Amino acid sequence: MLRRQLPLALCFIAGVFMAVQYFIPHSSVQDFYQRLLDWLMTLLAFAFLLGTVSLIKVHFHKIRNRAADRGFSFVVFFGLALTLGTGFLHPEHITPGSPFDVVFQNIQIPIEATMFSLLAFYIASAAFRAFRARTLEATLLLVAAVIVMLGRVPIGDVIHEGIPAATQWILNVPNLAAKRGIMIGVGLGMMATALKIILGIERAWMGGGD
Amino acid sequence: MRWFDRLLGIDRRWIFLAIGVAVVIPFFAPMGFPVVVTEPVRRLYDAIEELPSDSKPIFLSMDYAPATTPELDPMSLAIMRHAFRRGLPVVVMTLHPAGYGLAQRAIATAAEEFDVEYGVDYAFLGFHPGIAAVMLGMGIDIQNVYAEDAYGTPVADLPIMEGVRNYDDVPLLVSIAGSAYPDSWISFAYQPYGQRVAAGVTAVMATDYYPYLDSGQMVGLLGGMRGAAEYEVLIERHDKGVRGMDSQSVIHVFIIVLVVLGNIAYFAQRKGKRPAPQEA
Numbered sequence: 001m002l003r004r005q006l007p008l009a010l011c012f013i014a015g016v017f018m019a020v021q022y023f024i025p026h027s028s029v030q031d032f033y034q035r036l037l038d039w040l041m042t043l044l045a046f047a048f049l050l051g052t053v054s055l056i057k058v059h060f061h062k063i064r065n066r067a068a069d070r071g072f073s074f075v076v077f078f079g080l081a082l083t084l085g086t087g088f089l090h091p092e093h094i095t096p097g098s099p100f101d102v103v104f105q106n107i108q109i110p111i112e113a114t115m116f117s118l119l120a121f122y123i124a125s126a127a128f129r130a131f132r133a134r135t136l137e138a139t140l141l142l143v144a145a146v147i148v149m150l151g152r153v154p155i156g157d158v159i160h161e162g163i164p165a166a167t168q169w170i171l172n173v174p175n176l177a178a179k180r181g182i183m184i185g186v187g188l189g190m191m192a193t194a195l196k197i198i199l200g201i202e203r204a205w206m207g208g209g210d
Numbered sequence: 211m212r213w214f215d216r217l218l219g220i221d222r223r224w225i226f227l228a229i230g231v232a233v234v235i236p237f238f239a240p241m242g243f244p245v246v247v248t249e250p251v252r253r254l255y256d257a258i259e260e261l262p263s264d265s266k267p268i269f270l271s272m273d274y275a276p277a278t279t280p281e282l283d284p285m286s287l288a289i290m291r292h293a294f295r296r297g298l299p300v301v302v303m304t305l306h307p308a309g310y311g312l313a314q315r316a317i318a319t320a321a322e323e324f325d326v327e328y329g330v331d332y333a334f335l336g337f338h339p340g341i342a343a344v345m346l347g348m349g350i351d352i353q354n355v356y357a358e359d360a361y362g363t364p365v366a367d368l369p370i371m372e373g374v375r376n377y378d379d380v381p382l383l384v385s386i387a388g389s390a391y392p393d394s395w396i397s398f399a400y401q402p403y404g405q406r407v408a409a410g411v412t413a414v415m416a417t418d419y420y421p422y423l424d425s426g427q428m429v430g431l432l433g434g435m436r437g438a439a440e441y442e443v444l445i446e447r448h449d450k451g452v453r454g455m456d457s458q459s460v461i462h463v464f465i466i467v468l469v470v471l472g473n474i475a476y477f478a479q480r481k482g483k484r485p486a487p488q489e490a
Contacts, residue, residue: 022402034354037347041355044340048307093336093361096314104311112276112308120461124229125222128468132476142473146466152413152436154243155459164246176420183421 008200015198056080144170212482214475225468232464236456243459245452250423251440254408254430257382258292266379267299267333267370271395272316274388275308278412283316284438284451285410286386290320292445294331299370303335303356305344305391310337310360329368336360341391345398349377349405377405382429386410392419396427410437 014036021033059073067073086099094100133139150156151167196202211219247255258268270289274282293300304313317334326332335356338344347355352374353365365371373379383405385392392409399405406429409419413434422428432441435458438451 030350034347034350037343037350038354040343041338041340041347044343048339094310094314095361096318101311101314104308105315108308109276109279109311113279116277117280120233121226121229124461124465124468125225127465128225128472129218129222131469131472133473142469146469149462149466152434153459153462154245154436154439154455155463157246158243164248168248171417171420172424175417176424179418180421 004206007206008203012198012200015194019198052080144174212479214478214482217471217475218479228464229461232460233457236460237453240453241456241459243455245436245439245443245455247440247444250431250433251437252430252444253423254289254384254432255292255441255444257406257408257429258289258296258298261296261298261381263297265298265381266374267301268293269380269383270300270302271383271385271387271391272302272304272309272313273306273385273391274312275306276312278388279312280450280454281412281435281438282386282388282410283312284435284449284454285432285441286313286316287320287449288438288441288445288447288451289384289386289410290316290332291323291447292441294320294324294326295445297331299330300332301335301370301374302332304337305341306388307337307339314360329363330370333365333368333370334360335365341394342398345394346402349399349403351376377403380405382406382408384408384410386432387415388412389415390418392422392428396422400427 017032018036021029024030055076059076062070062073083100083103086103087094090098090100131142131145133142147163148167148170150159151164151170156163156167193202197205261268268289270286272282272286290300290302302313302317304310313334317332321328321332324331336359338355344355353371356365358364359368377383377399383395383399385395385407387409388411392407392411395405395407395409400407407427408429408431409422410432411419411434413436416431416433416437419428419431419433423431432438435451435454439455440451442448442451
C-alpha cells in the first residue's frame with residue numbers, strides 16, 4: 001500500500017493541483033503554490049548531493065575492482081577534493097580571486113573550452129568524409145547547409161548580398177515551419193505523458209520498469 | 211592509386227592541421243570583413259535602447275558553462291556594456307552551477323569600464339538550483355527566491371532592487387544560454403506572467419528560437435558569435451565577437467571546400483567503379 005498507492009496518490013494530487021492552481025487566483029491557493037515551489041527548490045538542491053554520492057560510488061567501485069581505466073577515477077577524486085577543499089575555504093561566498101575561483105578560472109574554464117573546441121576539428125573531418133549528396137534529400141540538406149554556413153559569416157555578405165538574404169529566408173520559412181511542427185508535436189507529447197503520469201497509467205518513474 | 215582514392219584516403223590529421231592554421235592566421239592578419247546587423251539582433255538592441263533612463267533593472271541570466279564561453283561571453287559583455295553606457299541597472303543571475311564564476315568574471319570586466327557601483331547600478335544574485343521553480347517563483351516574489359545576493363547581502367538592502375518585487379517590475383529579461391534555458395523562460399516567465407524575454411544562444415541552437423521570434427514571444431535573439439559580433443557593431447564596441455568573425459569566415463569557407471571536394475571525389479570514385487557498358 002505505502003510503496004505503490006501512496007506515491008501514486010501524491011503524484012495525482014500534486015499534478016492536479018499544479019494544473020488547477022493556474023486558474024484559481026485565490027490567495028490560499030497561491031500561498032500553497034508558493035510553498036510547493038519552495039519545496040521543489042529545496043528538493044532540487046539535494047539532486048546535487050545525490051549526483052556527487054553517485055559519482056563517488058561509481059569511481060570507488062572502479063578502484064576497488066581494479067578496472068583497467070581506474071587511473072581516471074583517481075583524477076576524479078583529486079579534482080573533487082580540490083574543488084570541495086577550495087570551496088570550503090570560503091564557504092560563505094565565492095569571490096573573484098578566492099582559491100575556488102582560481103581553480104575554476106584556471107583549470108575548469110580552459111579544460112571545458114578546449115574540449116568543446118575540438119569539435120571544430122572533428123566536424124571538418126566528418127563533413128569531408130560523410131556529407132554526401134547521395135539522395136535528393138541529402139542534396140537539399142547540403143545546399144541549405146552551404147548557404148546558411150556562408151550567410152552566417154561576414155564573408156557571405158562579401159561574396160554576394162543575396163546569400164544572407166537567402167539564409168534568413170531558410171531560417172524564417174522552412175526552418176520555422178519545421179521547428180513549429182516539431183514544437184507542437186513535442187508539446188502534445190508532453191501533455192499526454194504528464195496526463196499518463198498524473199493518472200497513474202505511466203509508472204516508470206516509480207522504478208521497477210512497469 | 212587514382213587521384214580520388216588518394217583524396218578520400220587523406221590522413222585526417224592534415225585536415226586538423228589545416229583547421230588549426232585557418233583559425234589562427236586571421237588573428238595575426240585580420241581581414242576586417244564587414245559585419246551586417248540582422249533583424250533578430252537589432253530587435254534586442256532596440257528593446258534595450260527604448261528603455262527609459264530611470265528604468266527598473268534589466269535581468270541578465272547567464273545560463274551557460276565554460277564550454278560555450280567563446281560564443282556566449284561576448285554577448286553577456288555586449289549587453290552589460292550597452293546597459294551601463296545607457297545608465298540602465300543590470301541584475302545578473304545564473305541557473306547553471308558553472309555560470310557563477312563566468313558571471314563574476316564578465317561582470318568584473320564590464321563594470322571596470324564604466325563608472326558603476328555594485329548594489330546601485332548592478333548586482334549579482336548568484337546561482338540557484340531548480341530552473342522551473344526559480345522562474346515561476348520569481349513571478350510571485352523575487353526576494354522569496356533570492357533572499358540574499360551572491361555575497362550574502364540581503365536583496366532587500368540593495369538599492370537596485372528597490373521597488374522590484376516580481377516580473378511586473380522587470381522591463382526585460384535576457385537569457386544567455388548554452389542549452390534550452392530560453393525555452394523555459396518562455397514557458398515559465400513569458401507565458402504565465404507576460405515577462406518580456408530575449409535570448410542569446412549558441413549558433414547551433416539559434417534555429418530553435420525562430421518560432422518564438424516570429425510569434426512575438428521573444429523580443430530579440432543573438433545567435434552564436436555572429437550575433438555577439440552584430441551586437442558589438444551596434445554598440446560600437448568591437449571585442450571578441452567581431453575579432454572572431456574573420457576566423458569563423460575562413461573556417462566556414464574551408465569546411466564548404468572540404469565538403470565540395472569530398473563530393474567530387476566520391477562521385478568520381480563511384481563512376482570509376484561502375485562497370486563498362488557491354489557491347490551488343
